[in-house]
Amino acid sequence: MAGVTLDTVRKIYAGNVEAVKGVSLGIEDGSFCVLVGPSGCGKSTLLRMIAGLETISGGDIKIGDRVVNQVEPADRDIAMVFQNYALYPHMSVYDNMAYGLKNRKTPKDEIDKRVKEAARILAIEPFLERKPRALSGGQRQRVAMGRAIVRKPQVFLFDEPLSNLDAKLRVQMRVEIKRLQKALGVTSVYVTHDQVEAMTLSDKLVVMSGGQIEQVGTPSEVYRRPETRFVATFIGSPPMNILPGKVEGPGRVSVGGQTISVTDMREGLSVGSAIEVGLRPEDVQAGGASGSSSISMDVDFVEELGATQLFHGKVAGTEFVVQASTGQIAADTRKLTLSIDPANVHLFDPQTTKRLGRD
Amino acid sequence: MVENRPFTQFMAYLTLVIGVIIVAFPVYLAIMASTFDTATIINGNMPLTPGDQAGENYTRALFYGGKLAREPVSMMMMNSMIMALGIAFGKILISILSAYAVVYFKFPFRKTAFWVIFITLMLPVEVRIYPTYKIVADLGLLDTYTGLIMPLIASATGTLLFRQFFMTIPDELLEASKIDGAGAFRFFKDTLLPLSITTISALFVIQFIYGWNQYLWPLLITTKSSMQTIVIGIKKMITTTDALTEWQIAMTTAVLAMVPPVLVVIFMQRLFVKGLVETEK
Numbered sequence: 001m002a003g004v005t006l007d008t009v010r011k012i013y014a015g016n017v018e019a020v021k022g023v024s025l026g027i028e029d030g031s032f033c034v035l036v037g038p039s040g041c042g043k044s045t046l047l048r049m050i051a052g053l054e055t056i057s058g059g060d061i062k063i064g065d066r067v068v069n070q071v072e073p074a075d076r077d078i079a080m081v082f083q084n085y086a087l088y089p090h091m092s093v094y095d096n097m098a099y100g101l102k103n104r105k106t107p108k109d110e111i112d113k114r115v116k117e118a119a120r121i122l123a124i125e126p127f128l129e130r131k132p133r134a135l136s137g138g139q140r141q142r143v144a145m146g147r148a149i150v151r152k153p154q155v156f157l158f159d160e161p162l163s164n165l166d167a168k169l170r171v172q173m174r175v176e177i178k179r180l181q182k183a184l185g186v187t188s189v190y191v192t193h194d195q196v197e198a199m200t201l202s203d204k205l206v207v208m209s210g211g212q213i214e215q216v217g218t219p220s221e222v223y224r225r226p227e228t229r230f231v232a233t234f235i236g237s238p239p240m241n242i243l244p245g246k247v248e249g250p251g252r253v254s255v256g257g258q259t260i261s262v263t264d265m266r267e268g269l270s271v272g273s274a275i276e277v278g279l280r281p282e283d284v285q286a287g288g289a290s291g292s293s294s295i296s297m298d299v300d301f302v303e304e305l306g307a308t309q310l311f312h313g314k315v316a317g318t319e320f321v322v323q324a325s326t327g328q329i330a331a332d333t334r335k336l337t338l339s340i341d342p343a344n345v346h347l348f349d350p351q352t353t354k355r356l357g358r359d
Numbered sequence: 360m361v362e363n364r365p366f367t368q369f370m371a372y373l374t375l376v377i378g379v380i381i382v383a384f385p386v387y388l389a390i391m392a393s394t395f396d397t398a399t400i401i402n403g404n405m406p407l408t409p410g411d412q413a414g415e416n417y418t419r420a421l422f423y424g425g426k427l428a429r430e431p432v433s434m435m436m437m438n439s440m441i442m443a444l445g446i447a448f449g450k451i452l453i454s455i456l457s458a459y460a461v462v463y464f465k466f467p468f469r470k471t472a473f474w475v476i477f478i479t480l481m482l483p484v485e486v487r488i489y490p491t492y493k494i495v496a497d498l499g500l501l502d503t504y505t506g507l508i509m510p511l512i513a514s515a516t517g518t519l520l521f522r523q524f525f526m527t528i529p530d531e532l533l534e535a536s537k538i539d540g541a542g543a544f545r546f547f548k549d550t551l552l553p554l555s556i557t558t559i560s561a562l563f564v565i566q567f568i569y570g571w572n573q574y575l576w577p578l579l580i581t582t583k584s585s586m587q588t589i590v591i592g593i594k595k596m597i598t599t600t601d602a603l604t605e606w607q608i609a610m611t612t613a614v615l616a617m618v619p620p621v622l623v624v625i626f627m628q629r630l631f632v633k634g635l636v637e638t639e640k
Contacts (some may be wrong), residue, residue, distance in 0.1 A: 051534075051538065053537065053538075072537075073534075073537045074538060074540035078538065079538065080534070080535070082531045084534040086531035087535075088535075090554055102539070103541055103545065191604065332580075
């Protein structure tokens with residue numbers, strides 16, 4: 001096994017388009033690292049550079065202790081699972097899994113042993129003689145994973161492997177991937193734009209935007225303490241509410257004339273300067289509570305989600321969403337008083353969009 | 360939607376039957392003519408039912424030839440067969456390799472190479488026949504199979520067909536192969552070739568018939584009667600100046616000439632249609 005180390009990796013496409021702008025990242029041996037971001041953020045390009053399918057314009061990529069910049073994909077000791085599975089349509093499931101090993105001149109009985117073993121783990125034994133076209137999406141995805149497993153690689157690379165599956169299967173496969181990775185203990189890099197996948201799968205979550213890393217951390221760190229406004233609004237559903245406010249003093253900001261206390265606030269911010277106040281829809285409570293600040297909200301409409309309700313409206317003229325358990329607030333409420341726990345307030349610099357928390 | 364009334368159905372079938380008769384009658388006539396002796400055909404009253412000379416006509420044509428063109432048809436068929444197969448396989452080989460290069464490799468002037476191939480579509484054999492003849496003659500390839508086959512192999516059509524097919528193959532398949540340790544040749548042999556079977560079949564059928572039916576080129580470069588192809592043989596049998604044309608032998612030869620292309624179409628029809636209409640992925 002081996003970790004993956006990226007050192008100021010850059011990718012510049014023809015026409016001077018910089019898709020990846022100097023990314024440095026250490027992925028520990030055996031960990032599950034998820035790269036998440038909107039489309040075009042460079043996450044897939046980065047993964048393909050680790051795989052060796054894209055050339056590296058600058059920086060170094062190391063797998064274990066070896067710099068692999070110039071190493072062919074086949075010699076990097078990696079395995080990749082593609083979004084559209086990329087199974088060989090003319091080969092049986094068995095041959096699909098055995099192909100890479102055959103090319104490596106692995107002995108026949110060893111190939112057989114490994115393919116059978118992988119088929120057993122993935123529960124695709126009954127399909128070994130079938131062609132991929134005779135399989136369902138989920139089964140194909142398993143074969144694609146089987147093809148990765150039999151190689152016993154140092155690193156698994158997943159490029160949005162669940163995007164082609166329906167919602168139910170996606171949840172099921174997500175759990176299986178996680179379990180499989182834990183069981184095999186292989187370092188994995190997983191690219192997705194789905195934040196639920198990102199949160200549930202990762203040991204290490206990397207949020208990317210515009211070819212750069214916005215934040216690296218455990219899923220709960222990224223959720224609890226987003227470093228930039230981008231991360232704050234990207235992770236979490238519905239996204240975090242951002243309100244324009246002003247600094248009132250240490251631990252105090254105001255939004256539309258209403259004062260909010262803040263626990264995590266940088267010291268020495270000049271009074272009266274503009275600041276952005278972030279509040280997660282699930283972190284604000286309806287009704288006043290002692291020891292917390294409160295703001296008022298005009299409700300426009302309510303979305304029913306079954307277990308929860310989303311109240312859409314405005315706070316101090318800015319769009320605002322509140323999530324509440326069904327029945328907690330009457331659906332015909334037009335005006336809400338929201339209580340805010342000072343620990344749940346996130347502050348961002350309007351210019352740099354960086355978090356203005358304690359150092 | 361077309362209505363399924365008996366009358367419209369009847370009209371549709373009638374149209375089809377008339378069409379088939381128009382196409383098939385000359386063929387029927389040729390087959391009938393190959394079963395009579397010269398006199399019956401020449402006097403202009405040939406019956407439309409089979410005669411009794413079939414056995415003799417076919418044996419004579421196949422193994423002895425006509426009175427004027429003395430080469431046996433079996434030999435001409437062999438020549439045609441070698442030429443048609445050579446052209447078909449040669450074209451497939453050249454065009455699949457050039458399409459592979461154009462689609463999967465990045466090299467300087469790749470686009471130019473593609474366009475040069477594309478432009479040759481505008482230059483059929485007839486247009487470039489003099490320079491081609493000159494080159495083949497200078498290389499001493501007159502009256503050889505190589506001379507018959509080689510100039511007809513270069514094929515823009517085949518290259519285009521394969522290129523279009525290769526472009527429908529998802530890139531991920533190439534990438535998966537790369538990660539599986541398959542180099543350029545392995546990817547071609549293990550993945551591209553098996554996937555191209557239907558396209559290859561379609562091209563084979565088209566090119567076999569194209570090669571089999573060649574007239575002008577063999578006429579120019581073959582002078583020895585031992586190199587004569589069947590299409591030229593038919594022509595020689597019906598142009599006579601001072602003797603009666605042996606129509607029954609000419610017709611027998613024509614019927615024999617039809618057999619191989621028909622067989623190719625019959626046996627490869629399924630793959631042929633698949634290759635033209637469907638891309639299997």
